Every structure is written in structure tokens, then in C-alpha cells.
Amino acid sequence: MAAKNRWMVLCLAGVLSVAGCSSDNGGGSGKIGEQPETDTGSVEEDTGGSDEDAAQGPVTYYQHIKPILESNCVSCHTEGGIAPFVLDSYEAAKPVAGGLATAVESGSMPPWPPQEGCGEFQHTRAVTADEIAKIREWADTGAPEGDPANAASGQVDTVELGEPDFVADPGFDYVGNPPEGGIDDYHCFVIDPQLDQDRFLRAFESIPGNDSIVHHVLLYSAGPDEASRIQELEDEDTSSPGYTCFGGPRLSEPTLLGGWVPGTVPLDFGADKGIRIEQGSKLVMQVHYNMLNDPGGTDRTTVELHYTDGTPDVELAMLPLAQTNLNIAAGNAEAVETVSIDLPIPIDLYGVVPHMHLLGKSIDVKYTKDGQDTCLVDIPEWDFDWQGFYLYKDPVRIPGSSRVTLTCKFDNSPENQPDGRTPRDVTWGEGTYDEMCLNYVIIKRPPGL
Ligand code: HEC
Structure with missing residues (x-):
């Protein structure tokens, strides 16, 4: 099917304005949907210690704290983490x-930007109010050790994917090569997945090579009709295989397959779900390098792909909902940008990927149906360093004839400038100092899309 037709069905305007789409780039001042009252943490797996010994003896490391740290902290706070x-x-x-x-009381740790009560996501990182109280009590009573002989253990939240079907490997060690005077380098590696038929990506895991310089990894597929453009880009950049790709892959219609930022777990859409990779496509792996910590460092990042067996029950698609017409005035601490689209048909939403740059303050997505708002994701304190691909525990059905609204707030005041810069009018762009108001939706591809 012609690539452009895909957009017709959903009318994800703001990225492409397609005739016949009803879209609204203004307004959108509605309140986020009612959020249920919850305590500070979601319920986690049983971490081992029983409530009775908590009520009786002192809070000790081996009986109480170790399982909490293992379940919630050690995945990052480990050797090489x-x-x-x-x-x-x-x-x-x-x-x-x-x-x-202090860190768990303030909520700064474990890092988990989405607001509770808005969207139920997989791999939520949260400590319960009870766990926070235990850590506080333990700290205040001199951090007693307890008895290692009957230590409790926690559960590290990992995703085991098994043997990959294909390893996307650039085949050479890349030497970071930022433009003159800069520290950021974006490189796109082109890899042939050698597909003799369409395959569906069920899961993938990025294996960053040199984690002192790899800032993020995004994986795209580019259909056969992008081949000549890729060739052109590769020919332009003679410094190493692949091509330089500041901000984005520089192709006309690449398909985002997934990504990695520090702290993300491997992306696993689940059995019998996958994103189509067309036969004859190339994989384009964009790696953002930040060379500050290791100037001249080399890297060999790979991505392990897992396919479904045959055509899956649920074909997924990852599509952008974005307000590209940004106008964030210099000095404005309260800039609000929104974009809405009207869905003609119901949609099953499997995940969201909110994205802004350094001036972003908050971002949320909701849908409105019959005057009722339902919150889909809400990140009240945007942090550029903690981004994620958030998959719902269960897909969310967005009813037909509803309006989906993305709202981004920015602070462009002198106090909130990155790297001591002076405020300037900021628009949409790929540079880190430009801005974006973007949310990828991971949806079940409706028939005909
Ligand atoms: C997803 C990875 C990750 C997890 C999970 C995590 N941390 Fe951290 N933590 C970091 C990183 C990275 C830093 C340093 C940068 C920063 O502060 O954001 C850090 C910094 C800290 C600091 C330094 C001060 C501060 O607040 O930034 C403390 C204390 C801390 N973590 C405690 C914890 C505890 C306790 C847990 C579990 C309840 C936890 N962390 C879970 C990644 C993580």
C-alpha cells in the first residue's frame, strides 16, 4: 500500500496535514481526566520480608532493606550499571x-517520570509508602545489618528475550566524530536484515557498546523506496560507513521500530504482536553519541531483533502525533503547545513515547469523548535524561469519534536555559536546542492502514 495512505486513515495531523482530516492545533485547555486517589507507590511483588517481623524487631538490611533495593534499585546501581x-x-x-x-522520600529515585493514576504501564519503577518508611526507619536507627543467615531477596525486573533471530551489527568499531567544536555526534548505521519475506518485530534489545558515550539508540526500518536516498547519504559522508544524521534519520518515511535510552528495559511487545518490516528494507540504527566523557572514544553498539513466527495476531504501528508548528517565545516561562486529532475509528493503544527537548516542563496525552477526558500518559516534570518507551499493561481502547490531545509545556525563561544560553525564540527542530512536542503512539494497525 502506498505509504501516504497510511496517514489518511488515522489523520495524525500536525505531522502531515492530509485533506479531509479534522485537526485542531489550538485550544486543548481541558483538564486531565479524573485521577484516582492512590498512595505514593504501586503495589509491587512480594519482596520477601513479612509484615510481622517488621512490626516486631528492628528494620535491618538483610531482612528488610536488601529485598527492596534488589527489586527497585540494583538494576541500575550495580557494577557496570x-x-x-x-x-x-x-x-x-x-x-x-x-x-x-531522602531520595525515595523526594521521589527522585527510583526514576519513573509518568504520573501515577494515568496509564498503567509495564515495568513501572516505584517504591511503596511502606518501603519508603522502612528505608527511613533503617537509616534513622543506624542502618543495622541483621542476620545474613536468613536474608530475604528481591526480584530484579528484567526482560529475558532468549536467542535473537537477527543481530543488527554495523560490522565495525565507530570512532565518535562530532562536528568541529561540538560534543554531540549522531550517526546512522545502515544494516541489511536480509529478509526474504516481510517479518514482524516482536521484541528488541539494544546492546550499547561504550556506555560512556552512547546517549540513545533509535532503530528504524526504511523500505525499498528509500534505497537511493540512503545511498546518497552514505556517499556524502565518506568518514565512515553509514552517514551522519543529526536529530533524525533524514529519510522521507522511515518506520520507527524502537529505541533505547539509559535505564530502559528491552522492548517486548509480547507474543503474537509485532511491527512489520517489509522485505527489501534496510535497518537504520541511529546512535546519539555524547563525547564529553570519552573524547575520541570508539563504540560497537548492536541491536538484537526477535521476530514473530509468521504474521502475528496483532500488527503494531508506531506513529507520531506532533505539533510541529512550535513558537516558543524568548522569555516565556509558560509556553503551551497542543495538537489534537479526531479519530474516526476506535484505536487500540499499546504504548506511548513522549518526547521534548531541554526546555520541556511537562507533557501529557489524553482523549476526550462526550465531554469526558481520559488521561493516557502524564509526565508532570519532564526530564530529558529519563525518557522511555512506555507500554501499557493492557492495551487501551480509544473509542471512535474521540479527540486525542497532546499538550506540551515549555519554560523558555532566562532561569531555565541549557548551558547558560540566552533565551531566543525556539521552533521545531532536530537540534538539542530546538524543541519538539511529540508523542509516538504504538497502536494496533487498523484494517486498511
Ligand atoms: C533506572 C536506573 C536507576 C534506578 C532503578 C535507581 N537509580 Fe538511583 N540513580 C541512578 C542514576 C543514573 C543516578 C545518578 C544521576 C541522577 O541522579 O539522576 C542515581 C542517583 C541516585 C542517588 C544520588 C542522589 C539522587 O537522588 O540523585 C541516590 C541516593 C539513589 N540514586 C538511590 C536510589 C535508590 C534508593 C533506588 C531504588 C529505590 C534507585 N536509586 C534506583 C539510576 C537509578
Whole structure:
């Protein structure tokens, strides 16, 4: 099917304005839907310690704190992990006990930007009110060790994908190559998945090579009709295989397949669900390098792909909903940008990927049906360093004849400038100092799309 027709069906305007789409780029001042009252944390797996011994003896590392840290912190706070210190032993945790309590009380740790009560996501990182209280009590009572002989353990939240069907490997070690005077380098690696038929991507895991310079990884597929454009880009960049691709892959209609940022777990859409990769497509892996910590560093990042067996029950598509017509005036601390689209048909939403740059303050997506708002995702304190591909526990059915609205708020005041810059009028763009108001939706591809 012609690529453009895909857009007709959903009318995800703002990215493409398609005749006949009803779209509204203004307004959208409605309130986020009613949010249920919840306590500070979601319910997590049983972490081992029983309530009775908590009520009786003192809170100790081995009986109470170890399972909490293992379930919620150690995935990052481990040797070689992305956090700057480890939390995987009593010796490591004891000296920082007070800091741990402060971090969980303030909500800064574990990092999990989506607001509770708006969307139920997989792999939620959250500690319960009870766990927070235990860490505080432990810190305030001198961080006692307890008895290692009957230590409780926690569950590390990992995704085991097994043997990949294909490993996307550029085939060479890349040497970071930022433009003159800069520290950021975006490189697109072109890899042939050698498909003799259409395949469907069920899951993937990025394996960053040099984690002191790899900032993010985005994986796209580019259909056969993009081949000559890719060739052109590769010919332009003679410094290494692939091509330089600041901000985006520079193709006319690439399909986003998934991505990785620090802290994300492997993306797994689940059995019998997948995004189509057309036969004859190339994979384009965009890696954003930030060379600050290792100037001249080399990297060999790979992505492991897992396909469904045959055509899956649910074919997924990842499509952008975006307000590209941004006008964020210099000095404006309260800039609000919205975009709405009217859905002619019901849609099953499997995930969301909200995205802004450094001036972003908050971002949310909701749908409105018969005057009722339903919140889909809400990130009240946008943090550029903690982005994610958020998959719902269960897909959300957005009814037909509803309006989906993305709202982005920006602070372009002098106090909120990155790297000590002076405020300037900011518009849509791929540079880190430009802005975006964008949310990818991961949806079940409706018939005919
Ligand atoms: C997804 C990865 C990740 C998880 C999970 C995580 N941390 Fe962190 N943590 C980091 C990173 C990265 C830093 C350093 C940068 C920063 O502060 O954001 C950090 C910093 C900290 C700090 C330093 C001060 C602060 O608040 O930034 C403390 C304390 C901390 N973490 C405690 C915890 C505790 C306790 C848990 C579990 C309840 C936890 N972290 C879970 C990644 C993580």
C-alpha cells in the first residue's frame, strides 16, 4: 500500500496535514481526566520480608532493606550499571542510608517520570509508602545489618528475550566524530536484515557498546523506496560507513521500530504482536553519541531483533502525533503547545513515547469523548535524561469519534536555559536546542492502514 495512505486513515495531523482530516492545533485547555486517589507507590511483588517481623524487631538490611533495593534499585546501581554507585551489598548501602531515604522520600529515585493514576504501564519503577518508611526507619536507627543467615531477596525486573533471530551489527568499531567544536555526534548505521519475506518485530534489545558515550539508540526500518536516498547519504559522508544524521534519520518515511535510552528495559511487545518490516528494507540504527566523557572514544553498539513466527495476531504501528508548528517565545516561562486529532475509528493503544527537548516542563496525552477526558500518559516534570518507551499493561481502547490531545509545556525563561544560553525564540527542530512536542503512539494497525 502506498505509504501516504497510511496517514489518511488515522489523520495524525500536525505531522502531515492530509485533506479531509479534522485537526485542531489550538485550544486543548481541558483538564486531565479524573485521577484516582492512590498512595505514593504501586503495589509491587512480594519482596520477601513479612509484615510481622517488621512490626516486631528492628528494620535491618538483610531482612528488610536488601529485598527492596534488589527489586527497585540494583538494576541500575550495580557494577557496570548506569548509576554512579552500587547498592548491592550491606557495605555499599550502609554509608549512604540517609541519602537513600531522602531520595525515595523526594521521589527522585527510583526514576519513573509518568504520573501515577494515568496509564498503567509495564515495568513501572516505584517504591511503596511502606518501603519508603522502612528505608527511613533503617537509616534513622543506624542502618543495622541483621542476620545474613536468613536474608530475604528481591526480584530484579528484567526482560529475558532468549536467542535473537537477527543481530543488527554495523560490522565495525565507530570512532565518535562530532562536528568541529561540538560534543554531540549522531550517526546512522545502515544494516541489511536480509529478509526474504516481510517479518514482524516482536521484541528488541539494544546492546550499547561504550556506555560512556552512547546517549540513545533509535532503530528504524526504511523500505525499498528509500534505497537511493540512503545511498546518497552514505556517499556524502565518506568518514565512515553509514552517514551522519543529526536529530533524525533524514529519510522521507522511515518506520520507527524502537529505541533505547539509559535505564530502559528491552522492548517486548509480547507474543503474537509485532511491527512489520517489509522485505527489501534496510535497518537504520541511529546512535546519539555524547563525547564529553570519552573524547575520541570508539563504540560497537548492536541491536538484537526477535521476530514473530509468521504474521502475528496483532500488527503494531508506531506513529507520531506532533505539533510541529512550535513558537516558543524568548522569555516565556509558560509556553503551551497542543495538537489534537479526531479519530474516526476506535484505536487500540499499546504504548506511548513522549518526547521534548531541554526546555520541556511537562507533557501529557489524553482523549476526550462526550465531554469526558481520559488521561493516557502524564509526565508532570519532564526530564530529558529519563525518557522511555512506555507500554501499557493492557492495551487501551480509544473509542471512535474521540479527540486525542497532546499538550506540551515549555519554560523558555532566562532561569531555565541549557548551558547558560540566552533565551531566543525556539521552533521545531532536530537540534538539542530546538524543541519538539511529540508523542509516538504504538497502536494496533487498523484494517486498511
Ligand atoms: C533506572 C536506573 C536507576 C534506578 C532503578 C535507581 N537509580 Fe538511583 N540513580 C541512578 C542514576 C543514573 C543516578 C545518578 C544521576 C541522577 O541522579 O539522576 C542515581 C542517583 C541516585 C542517588 C544520588 C542522589 C539522587 O537522588 O540523585 C541516590 C541516593 C539513589 N540514586 C538511590 C536510589 C535508590 C534508593 C533506588 C531504588 C529505590 C534507585 N536509586 C534506583 C539510576 C537509578
